[in-house]
Amino acid sequence: MRFLRSAGFRFALLFAVVFIGASALFALVLWYATAGSLDRQTAAALRTDTLGLMERWREGGPGALSEAVAERLSGDVENTAIYLLTGPEGQRLAGNLDRWPAGAEDDGAWITGIVERDGSRVEARIFTRDLGEGYRLAVGRDVEEKQRLRALLAEGFGWSALGAVVFAMAGAAVLRRALENRLRPAAMTARAIAAGDLSRRVPVAGRRDEFDRLGEGMNDMLDRIDRLMEAVRGVSDAIAHDLRTPIARARAKLEEALADSGDPDSLRAAMEQGIADLDHISRVFGALLRIAEAEAGARRAAFAPLDLVPMLADVAEFYGAAAEARGQALSVDLPERLELVGDRDLLAQAAGNLLDNALKFTPEGGQVRLTARAIGRDRVEIAVEDSGPGLSPEDRARAGERFFRADASRATPGSGLGLSLVQAVARQHGGELVLQEASPPPGLRAAMLLGPG
Structure with missing residues (x-):
């Protein structure tokens, strides 16, 4: 059952069905062009012969028609012609057919079957016409050779x-095996991940086919996941490092105020410093939440046309x-x-961060x-654009990372999240x-490019 549910089996089955269907269509066309053509040629010959004989009937009556039938039989080298002209009483007036074929009572009837011709039984195709005044004509051909063909x-x-x-079955099996191999x-990489x-x-085979594109897409996805995991680990380390100092400072100030609680000014200063440190921590977490919302596209509902x-x-x-x-x-x-179509608040905050x-x-x-312009x-x-000290190429490559701060900016207040939010x-x-x-x-x-590239 697992084999029947596999995608390889379904693709192989589809291949087999398409191949068999194409073969059947080819066979039908070939049959129509061979056996069907033989039938059409026989029918056309019988109609043409019948029209000629009926013309003789109109010109000279039964006598002329009997002579025409005799002429055709005498000139039948292949011995395949079948004729029968009967009179009002059903008597045979001319032809080599022993009796009127059964089932050919209607005018213009087509009969295919075994008939008696000159004492022998043959398979024939016959066309009949009612000539009027009780006279009837049957024109046919011996089709045994064509039937054998x-x-x-x-x-x-x-x-x-x-x-x-x-x-088709062999091709389906090969196709299934090829799909499984590719x-x-x-699948092994996914299990390892x-x-x-x-x-x-x-691994990519270098053929630039659909499987290579699938592999490249999976590798890009895995690279992205790997970078995100590294970023998560880096953010966790950075949060622990950057928040440890204000938390430790707030705790130290509070302990100092507790030890010197008799001095209202010291107590107030410690509380203000603790509040400032906690505000800094809140700003860091707020910035992280805004970055997460932007990266997840959680605010796309706020997108609207704006100037x-x-x-x-x-x-x-x-x-x-x-x-x-x-x-x-x-x-x-x-x-x-x-x-532009976008989130006005986020764009304003990003522009503010750049300034x-x-x-x-x-x-x-x-x-x-x-500056701003349309591209x-x-x-x-x-x-x-500023006239400050700038950043080295190495620092510019990392400036969008969360909590990254160049060595020259360590003493400057900030959390290293401004450019991360902009990005x-x-x-x-x-x-x-x-x-x-x-x-x-x-x-x-610092340029923020917005819109599809």
Whole structure:
């Protein structure tokens, strides 16, 4: 039963059915072109001969018709012609048929069967016509040779059908075995992965066929799972590392306040510090939740057509005050309209993260520039360029990882989740985050590409 339920068996059965069906269709066409053609040729010859004899009947009556029948019989070299002309009393007036064939009482009747011709029994095909005044004409041909040929063709078709079935079954078995052999590596890899060996991959034969594409797709999926597992482990380590300090600091402050509870100012300062540390922890978890929502596409229901220009102008105005307070210059270059289908809140937060990062790492008197433009029909670019120290190529490659912070930014406040959220939002909108060196250097240009590429 397991064999009958296998996909290989179903594909093999389909192959066998298609092959047998094609063979049967070929046999039918061949039969129609051979045996059927013989029948059609015989029928056409009988009709033509009958029309000629009826013309003689109209010209000269029974006598002329009898002479025409005699002429045809005398000229029948192959001895296959059959004729019978009967009178009003049923008597034979001409022909070589002993008696009127049974079952041929109607005008224009076709008869195929055994008849008596000159004392011998033969298989014949006969066409009859009623000439009027009681006279009747039967015109036929001896079809024994053609019947033997039909029997020979039928026997050949029978053996061919048996061969086709055998070949179909053999081909089905070969097809099933080939399918099993091509799918076995994928199945073995899947079992190994299920057993915990995430390093296994499906071997690809290099034929660029459907099985290779399936293997490549599975390998891409496994690579993605492996990266996600590594990211999960990295996030777990990063959470433990980054949250340990504020939790330990909050606990130490609370213990210190508990030991010195008589001083209201110390107690208040400890409580404020503890609240600040807990707020930082809450922000970290909030950012992680927003990243998870963006990566899972949980907010796709909020997608709607929007004009990015007013939203980006609001974000730039909000961060413009912070830039002015730090002695930085924030410039904006936006088109009149920039339409996109997306989540306005997530896009605003992502743009805010880009500006916040740029302002955070740009020194006093530095320049930060926010730009947006359409690329083609459906793609949009939102870019923030700063004049800060920038990032090395190695750090740019890892900047989208959660909790990643370059060595130069360790002393700067933050959790290392800003660009991770931007990257997740870009991917949710069908795009990506691209980090490049600013032009002119130093500095960083962070571009969020949105829409299908």
